Amino acid sequence: xxxxxxxxxxxxxxxxxxxxxxxxxxxxxxxxxxxxxxxxxxxxxxxxxxxxxxxxxxxxxxxxxxxxxxxxxxxxxxxxxxxxxxxxxxxxxxxxxxxxxxxxxxxxxxxxxxxxxxxxxxxxxxxxxxxxxxxxxxxxxxxxxxxxxxxxxxxxxxxxxxxxxxxxxxxxxxxxxxxxxxxxxxxxxxxxxxxxxxxxxxxxxxxxxxxxxxxxxxxxxxxxxxxxxxxxxxxxxxxxxxxxxxxxxxxxxxxxxxxxxxxxxxxxxxxxxxxxxxxxxxxxxxxxxxxxxxxxxxxxxxxxxxxxxxxxxxxxxxxxxxxxxxxxxxxxxxxxxxxxxxxxxx
Ligand SMILES: NC(=O)c1ccc[n+]([C@@H]2O[C@H](COP(=O)([O-])OP(=O)(O)OC[C@H]3O[C@@H](n4cnc5c(N)ncnc54)[C@H](O)[C@@H]3O)[C@@H](O)[C@H]2O)c1
Numbered sequence: 100x101x102x103x104x105x106x107x108x109x110x111x112x113x114x115x116x117x118x119x120x121x122x123x124x125x126x127x128x129x130x131x132x133x134x135x136x137x138x139x140x141x142x143x144x145x146x147x148x149x150x151x152x153x154x155x156x157x158x159x160x161x162x163x164x165x166x167x168x169x170x171x172x173x174x175x176x177x178x179x180x181x182x183x184x185x186x187x188x189x190x191x192x193x194x195x196x197x198x199x200x201x202x203x204x205x206x207x208x209x210x211x212x213x214x215x216x217x218x219x220x221x222x223x224x225x226x227x228x229x230x231x232x233x234x235x236x237x238x239x240x241x242x243x244x245x246x247x248x249x250x251x252x253x254x255x256x257x258x259x260x261x262x263x264x265x266x267x268x269x270x271x272x273x274x275x276x277x278x279x280x281x282x283x284x285x286x287x288x289x290x291x292x293x294x295x296x297x298x299x300x301x302x303x304x305x306x307x308x309x310x311x312x313x314x315x316x317x318x319x320x321x322x323x324x325x326x327x328x329x330x331x332x333x334x335x336x337x338x339x340x341x342x343x344x345x346x347x348x349x350x351x352x353x354x355x356x357x358x359x360x361x362x363x364x365x366x367x368x369x370x371x372x373x374x375x376x377x378x379x380x381x382x383x384x385x386x387x388x389x390x391x392x393x394x395x396x397x398x399x400x401x402x403x404x405x406x407x408x409x410x411x412x413x414x415x416x417x418x419x420x421x422x423x424x425x426x427x428x429x430x431x432x433x434x435x436x437x438x439x440x441x442x443x444x445x
Contacts, residue, residue: 104407107132107168107192109159109183110175111144113265114197118172118224119148121399128407132166134159159183163190169410173197176265176272177279181206184221188213193220193410195403199283199430200423202274207427211420220416222406223423225287229401232373233288235388236359239368239375240292246365248293251342253285256356261310261320261328261348268310268323276310276325278430282346287426288359288370289342295422296336298429298445303332305437309349316349332433334445344433 106122108115111133122130132154135141145155156162163171163186171187173180173196181201184194194214200223201207214221227233239245255277266272267280290296309315310328329347336342345356359370366377374387405417432445 101127101411104128104169104410105132105167106130106170106172107134107154107162107166108144109134109162109171109173109187110179110197111135111140112137112174115144115172115174116147117399118174118195118403119144121403122172123148124400125404125407127411128170128403132156132162132168134162160186163187163192168192170195170406176269177202178272178274181210184210185213188217188219188221191217191219193222193406195222195224195406197224198226198287199275199279200420200427202279204424204428204431207420207424211424214420220406220409220414221420222402222409222416223287223418223420224402225284225291225418225423226398226402227284227288228291228418229398229405231397232370233291233398235373236288236292236368236370239366240361240363244366244375244377245361245363245368248361248363249340250362251289251293251340252358252360252362253282253289253342254345254356254358255281255285256329256345256347256350256352257281258347258352258355259316259349260355261316261323263316263320268320268325270324270326273325275430275434276307276327276330277346277348278305278327278330278433279325280346280348282330282344283426283430285346285357285359286342286344286429287422289344289361290422290426290429292359292361292368293340293342295425296338296340298334298425298432299337300335300442301332301429301432301436301445302442303330303344303433303436304440305330305434309351326434327437330433330437332429332436334429334432344429
């Protein structure tokens, strides 16, 4: 049997548990080292996932120096993605990093450069692509059933869904609000379906109107320092295509709206539920598939096993830094445009 890939973690909090479960299911990989600055989180994960005491660290640089690892899985809050990723790539490991890839295009460029210099793979954990819905929609687009896509729509609008756990609302740790937490999922999915066109401009509004009023929320918000609770944007691409983006944790709408849709010259595709809209015998027809809403658990296994296979094959990365750089440039544009209240080049 081929040797199992050795996996190490930086950050063993909430989402790391889903990644740990996924790696545990991968036959050709084994989690052998963990790092977290929080001793309780570290000890709990070590016990649950049976990681040897000598391979537990509070400093990722010590872990990189002490254990030879094939893959580092970075599950720290957004502001602390870039540094461990770059250090791990430089140390000769391949890196899968949680979304959003980083908090500025500059950081993403540095992450890409570190991977290129080391000859190692960088993958961004955009789990929605690995859901059944995501795979089915991409399959329809790849088959040419949609034709040339000229408009994308990416919306993740929660009515009262400000996270009251973790570091999501703390600007120092997370840098952005719903755009970085949930908007990036649907933005990446729409861009993936559109084959990552070159973005030109963004015109956005960013608002903080509801979420810093704890009485409106189910849970008490300790600290709310991220810039927005709602953002809306129109992205123009260099080739004339457009994409509408919306993301909120709190918004006065009659219902939650979570949707990714792309419209093309032959048809359209909608993610939830996966639907293909085309003309059939002179009638505009919706053909769909009844799959479950966002099958996240399988998604995490699918993305980890895709990365393991890519590492074994020597590439390419299933979700490369270059694609995440386009996503990040758009998100940088959303915040800049929202702040300046005018269209910006990205
Ligand atoms: N794919 C998804 O659906 C999904 C869902 C939730 C979160 N996320 C992303 O995952 C990341 C982590 O979110 P979370 O909810 O797991 O947060 P969390 O706060 O539950 O866990 C983060 C962990 O990182 C540790 N940490 C912080 N700095 C560190 C450092 N320098 N070295 C080592 N450990 C460090 C913290 O102590 C904590 O245990 C975020 O970027 C978030 O956007 C993705």
